[in-house]
Amino acid sequence: MSTQLAQDALEEPAPRTRHYTVISVDDHLVEPPDVFEKREPTDCSGRFPRVVELEQGRTYSREHSDLPPLTIHQEGRQAWLYEDRVYLQIGLNAVVGHKDHSRLRTEPSTFAEMRPGCYDIHARIRDMDIAGIWASVNFPSQITGFAGAVFSQSTDPALGQAVMRAWNDWMFEEWYGPYPERIVPMGITWLSDPAIGAAEIRRNAARGFTAVSFPEMPHRLGYPPAHDAYWDPIIRACVDTGTVLCLHVGSSGMLPLPPDGPRFEKNVTLFPALSLLAAVEWLWSGVPARYPALKIALSEGGIGWVPMLMDRLDFMTSHAGRTADYDRWVGKRAPSEVLGSSFYFCSLDDPSALRLLDRIGEDHVMLEVDYPHSDTTWPDTQEMLRASFDAVPALTADQIKKLTYATAAGVFRHPLPPGPHWPMR
Numbered sequence: 066m067s068t069q070l071a072q073d074a075l076e077e078p079a080p081r082t083r084h085y086t087v088i089s090v091d092d093h094l095v096e097p098p099d100v101f102e103k104r105e106p107t108d109c110s111g112r113f114p115r116v117v118e119l120e121q122g123r124t125y126s127r128e129h130s131d132l133p134p135l136t137i138h139q140e141g142r143q144a145w146l147y148e149d150r151v152y153l154q155i156g157l158n159a160v161v162g163h164k165d166h167s168r169l170r171t172e173p174s175t176f177a178e179m180r181p182g183c184y185d186i187h188a189r190i191r192d193m194d195i196a197g198i199w200a201s202v203n204f205p206s207q208i209t210g211f212a213g214a215v216f217s218q219s220t221d222p223a224l225g226q227a228v229m230r231a232w233n234d235w236m237f238e239e240w241y242g243p244y245p246e247r248i249v250p251m252g253i254t255w256l257s258d259p260a261i262g263a264a265e266i267r268r269n270a271a272r273g274f275t276a277v278s279f280p281e282m283p284h285r286l287g288y289p290p291a292h293d294a295y296w297d298p299i300i301r302a303c304v305d306t307g308t309v310l311c312l313h314v315g316s317s318g319m320l321p322l323p324p325d326g327p328r329f330e331k332n333v334t335l336f337p338a339l340s341l342l343a344a345v346e347w348l349w350s351g352v353p354a355r356y357p358a359l360k361i362a363l364s365e366g367g368i369g370w371v372p373m374l375m376d377r378l379d380f381m382t383s384h385a386g387r388t389a390d391y392d393r394w395v396g397k398r399a400p401s402e403v404l405g406s407s408f409y410f411c412s413l414d415d416p417s418a419l420r421l422l423d424r425i426g427e428d429h430v431m432l433e434v435d436y437p438h439s440d441t442t443w444p445d446t447q448e449m450l451r452a453s454f455d456a457v458p459a460l461t462a463d464q465i466k467k468l469t470y471a472t473a474a475g476v477f478r479h480p481l482p483p484g485p486h487w488p489m490r
Contacts, residue, residue: 093203250276
C-alpha cells in the first residue's frame with residue numbers, strides 16, 4: 066500500500082456495541098486472485114480469468130461500462146484479464162477502511178490497497194463481528210459482474226460455462242463453506258441459455274444455495290426482456306427450489322447520461338431510480354402473476370420510492386380503470402398488491418421512508434450494509450440503525466426485529482444465532 070493510502074486508512078476499529086441482530090442482504094465480495102486457480106479444467110488451461118499488472122501510461126477501455134477509457138498513471142495497478150479483455154478493479158469497488166474515498170477514484174485498486182475483508186473470508190467475518198453483522202448476502206464483483214453477465218457473454222460459451230461453474234464452486238467451498246451460518250449462499254447462472262441456467266440454479270440449490278443474482282433489466286444486456294417466455298426455465302427453477310431472485314442496481318448498467326459532467330455523482334444519486342425502473346419492469350412482466358411464489362429482492366435502491374409507486378399504481382387503477390391487458394400482466398390482483406407481495410425491498414439509510422413502513426409493508430423490507438462500497442455503513446452500522454430507529458418513535462420492537470433480521474432470515478431461509486436476538490427495546 067502506498068504511503069498516502071496508508072495515511073488515509075482508518076485506525077483499526079474496535080468492536081461496536083450491538084443493539085440489533087443484523088442480516089445484511091446487500092454486501093459485495095472482491096474475487097481474490099486465486100479464485101480460479103484450483104478449478105481450471107485441463108481443456109481450459111491458461112484461459113480462465115487471471116489478475117495482471119497494468120502498463121503505466123497505457124489507456125484501457127472499460128469492459129461492460131459506458132465510462133470513458135482510463136489512462137493508468139501509476140505503476141503496479143492491477144486488473145483481471147479474460148478472453149483478451151481487461152476488466153479494471155475500479156477503485157470505489159473496495160473503499161471500506163479508507164477515510165478519503167476521492168483518492169481511490171482515479172486509478173484501479175490493487176489488492177494491497179484493499180482491506181483484507183474485501184477478498185478474504187476470514188477477515189470478512191472479523192469485520193462483520195466488528196460491526197455486529199450476523200449474516201451477509203454477497204454479490205460478485207468486477208470480473209464477474211453483479212449478475213455473472215461477464216461469463217455469460219463469453220466469446221467461447223463452453224469456456225464461460227466452465228468459469229461460471231468454477232465461480233459457484235468457489236463461493237460454495239471457500240466463501241460460504243467455512244462459515245455457513247454467517248454467509249447467505251448466492252450464486253450466478255448462465256444467461257445465454259435458460260435451460261443451462263436453470264440446471265445451474267438447481268445444482269446450486271441442491272447443495273444449499275438460497276439465492277441467485279440476476280440482471281434487473283436483462284434487455285439492456287442484449288437478452289430478451291423480463292416479460293419474455295425465454296426466461297421461464299430459470300424462473301421455474303427458482304420457484305421449484307425456493308431460490309430468491311436478487312436484482313442489484315447496476316447489474317445491467319447505469320442510466321444513460323451525458324458523456325461529460327458529474328457522471329459519478331449523478332449515477333450514485335439515481336440508484337433509487339434504477340430500483341424503481343426495475344420494479345416496474347418486473348411488476349408488469351407477468352412473471353409475478355405466472356409465478357406468485359417467486360420472491361424478488363431489490364438491492365441497493367432504498368425504499369423511499371416504494372410508497373410513491375404504490376400510490377401511482379392505485380391511482381392508475383381507480384382513475385383509468387383496468388385495461389384489457391391488466392389481467393395478462395398482473396392477474397386478478399391490484400398492481401400495488403402484487404408489488405407488496407412478490408417484491409422485497411432493501412434499505413441502507415431511509416429514515417424518512419421508515420415513517421411509511423405500514424404502506425410499504427413491514428414484512429417486505431430488509432437491511433443492507435453495502436460492505437465494501439463507498440455507501441457502506443461499516444463499521445458504525447449499529448449506531449446508524451439506532452439513530453434511524455430512534456428518529457421514528459412509532460416503530461415497534463417487532464417491526465425493528467423484522468427490519469434487522471427476521472424478514473431476511475425467512476426470505477433466505479437462513480439460520481439465526483443461538484441465544485437472545487436484538488433489539489431489546
